[in-house]
Amino acid sequence: MQKSFLVAFVALMLGLFPGSRAVAQYNNWAVGFRLGEPSGINVRKYFRDTKAFDLNVGSYGGLYGNTREYRQGRYRSIGLSVQGHYVWHNRLFGRDNLRGYYGLGGQVNRRRYYPDNLRGQQVDYIAEISLGGSAIAGLEYFVPDKPFSVFLESGLYVEVLPAPLFMNVQSGLGLRYNF
Template structure:
């Protein structure tokens, strides 16, 4: 197990230090991971100089505690989520290595909820809502990856209208 961990760390370090051309890294596809709310796989498609679509697939409800009040009851577990945003982004530096972005979209969640009417038993709940996000993305010069930091909010429409949740995250994407 220890050798596998060390091998994985060495592969990651060599990948991060591999040189690549810096030409328009943000005009391509990017795949990586996001740690936060939600956490999971992140896929981004850049369109032209200032648009992108961002997709997160992973877990929801773990960062801010798995036990929260939800409608007429609670949720106590982490759930599955799919979140998508259409983004507008712009360069903050002349070299375009630092970009700011914001966007709007939606989120679908599936998690176990514990309504009061079920006396401690759970039900699987599919929820749907809108979300917004804003963040910063850093493209190191001559590297094929980027780092990002973002924050936003999710407001549920179905099952528990106006349930509000903060969405924050940091991550790493490989740009190709």
């Protein structure tokens, strides 16, 4: 299923490239949605020509499966995530409407954690809050003469609390309206 999303996204990107050079339509703010991990609302604030702050608020734990081994137990649900990154972005291949970016930031998650020692009890989970660092890298394509951009990104989440060095690969694709 992930491969079909990636193939569809790449086909969309290739179909949107114009034959002539176009000017990027990024402005001060962009709002849209991101499908992936985390999935949800995406807001980006641009600073100058090469920096931005990116915020994702949405669900965590759905793209790579609801059940995941974690500490002495597992996650078996989708939770809430807030993720923020300071982003550096630059033109690619001399095109104003295609930009590469990378960023560093943090992430807070809330999910149900099912520890092995609570198995079989009336309440067999704990509402777990986790905190960690994250890094992303991606591509953003600004549709010529339109206020929209599409993006594809991938990254890594490394938890600090409560499970130091728990790692999770994250990826997503999305659409933003630039205003």
